[in-house]
Amino acid sequence: MVDVIIIGGGVVGCAVARELSRYSLNIALLEKTDDISNGQSKANTAIIHGGYDAHPGTQKAKFNVLGNKMYDKVCEELDVPHKWNTSLVVSFNPEDHESLVALKEQGIENGVPGLSIIGQDELRKREPNIGSTAYEALLVTNGGIVCPYELTQAFAENAAMNGVNFYREAEVTAIEKVKDGWKVTSKAGTFTAKAVVNCAGLYSDVINNMVSEDKITIVPRRGEYYIVDKKFSDTFHASIFQLPTKMGKGILVTPTVDGTILIGPTAEDIDDKTDTRTTTEGLAKVLKYASLTWEHIPARNYITTFSGLRAHCNKNEFVLGEAPDAPMFFNAAGVESPGLTSSPAIAEYLAEMITDKLGAKKKDNFNPMRKGIPKFREMTDEERAKAISINPDYAKVVCRCETVTEAEIREAIRRPVGARSVDGIKRRTRAGMGRCQAGFCTPRTLEILCEELHISPLEVSKFGGNSKYLESYLFEKGDHEDA
Known part of the structure; x- marks a missing residue:
């Protein structure tokens, strides 16, 4: 028997693995594919969100703000590139002023520091290449960018260095309550554990619904993107959002830590959790709306297109903590945006809860440091x-x-x-x-x-x-x- 089984090798699962590896526990992480960071953690906007746009009082708002504050320390320890390049939420119509004010006030209520509304002069001074109809913007000084898959790999490597065992091609097919814990059947073998942590991303509903009557549904929400060549890396400095809609944060234009420019995503609810196609219609929508921000997008300099699937929960919220009818079964379900930003804080929260239940003690020899591959x-x-x-x-x-x-x-x-x-x-x-x-x-x-x-x-x-x-x-x- 192991102490803890973590299901899912995305950024949240690997962050949880690292946090739990601080304790004297026998931990196994089961990933259904051949590699970590193979789901939504590899295909997203790579933004460290400020925390202004989540509804106050929600888990999304709480863990976004907490996670944002942890990034400097986490990235320093794990040698992961990140940059506080700021974010701008741009309006293109004078009538949208009150919406920007509402976003600012919401961010202040969430505890986000350094928010202000800037006019055209300041906006164009900061971003000379912004579209001609850009009117004003909410400046988010604690917005940043990070490499999501490099962060996931760093969490995983550091967890492994501190004793976590990783099993890949280990899709979980059944979970059963047994004496003193859980029996987890996977394609890599059968495990028993005192505690199970569900970090299965798009499949977190499947895992939860195996053990709990408190059912959840995860809807795959597809987002399509363009990547533009590095020679345009200085075109924009901030991550530039358009005013959000009920389907998401809108089409953004943002530099990446690797020097390319990312444009997207769309937000399309689909049925198939494996359908990562790009579509003619979706990519056309990306360019149509992105052209408000970047009027002359260099069509001859697209490197590639891709799509990612977000794990949108029917509760429209992160589902975190112990399932009410399944003792020692812990969820990190429905973790969509701002999940990347929230991941360090979610991991810390769950680890504290699990180790308290297990009565686990911290190690004397935990090593928080990891060096990246020299580039x-x-x-x-x-x-x-x-x-x-x-x-x-x-x-x-x-x-x-x-x-x-x-x-x-x-x-x-x-x-x-x-x-x-x-x-x-x-x-x-x-x-x-x-x-x-x-x-x-x-x-x-x-x-x-x-x-x-x-x-x-x-x-x-x-x-x-x-x-x-x-x-x-x-x-x-x-x-x-x-x-």
Whole structure:
């Protein structure tokens, strides 16, 4: 028996794992796919929200504000890039002034510091490339940006360093109450645990409804995005929102910590929790509304498009804490935006609740520090020479667009909870995320995966499961090796 099973390897699940690893507990995290950060944690707006737009008194408002305040410490400990670039909520009509005032007042009620409304002169001084009809804006000084999948990986690596066991391709198929705890059946085996934490994202309703009569429903809400090339990185400085609607925060234009510009998302409720297609209609909507903010979006400089699914709960709220009719079963369900911002605070809240129930004691040897993979593209020439002298694989650039070296790719595989697929490497190193979208680096990346994991090229996948790159050898294996 383990003490705690965490279901789900997204940003919340991995943050919970790290917080619980501060205690003398036996912890297992079960992730249904081949990798952590494979769901909504890999495909979102990457914003550290200020906390002005959640309704006062809600869990979303509470944990947004608390989580925002934790980011400096968390990112310093885990060596994760983030930037306080501010946010702007822009109105394009003088009649919207009262709506901006209401947002400001709501933010003040939520405890958000540094809110003010700025007029056209100040707005255009800050953002010279803002659309010509932009009228005024709510300035959110505590708004920021972060890399969501790098944060998730950092939580996971640090949790593993402190003793958490990660099981991938471990979809949970059944949960049953047993004496002194829970029996959890998964595709990676059967576990028993004193406590279970449901961080299953889009499937958190499925997991909750296995054990509780307090049913919830998660509706997949699809958001579609464009990514614009790094050469436009200085076009905007703040994360620029348009006035929100009941379907979300609207189409935004924001820089990323990696230098690209993100445009989106749409908000479309769908039935299929696996449908991450982009659509002609959705992408057209992105450009239509984004053109208010950015009038001359450079169509020849889109790097790619993508979509992400948000776990929208029918309660329109985070569902956090112990289920009322299932003792020692804890939910982190319906965690959509501002879930990324809230994740450190949600993890701390749940960990305190769980450890109190278990009577767990803090470790003396917990290590909160984790160093990221050194990035060749960010090094000075002197640092590059030193890196190559220590590890010659730093001299071998695999991804030319993002200047990612063989050393970085190998380390991404070797790290705790390391990469097992091409997309896993991409999220850990940015290999394949540049202009050519992996057109040049994929063959060498496949070779390195084979070498490090001791697998056949026919086993290498894009993102696990049946997403294999190669179907068969052109010749019999022995023949082509001798040719």
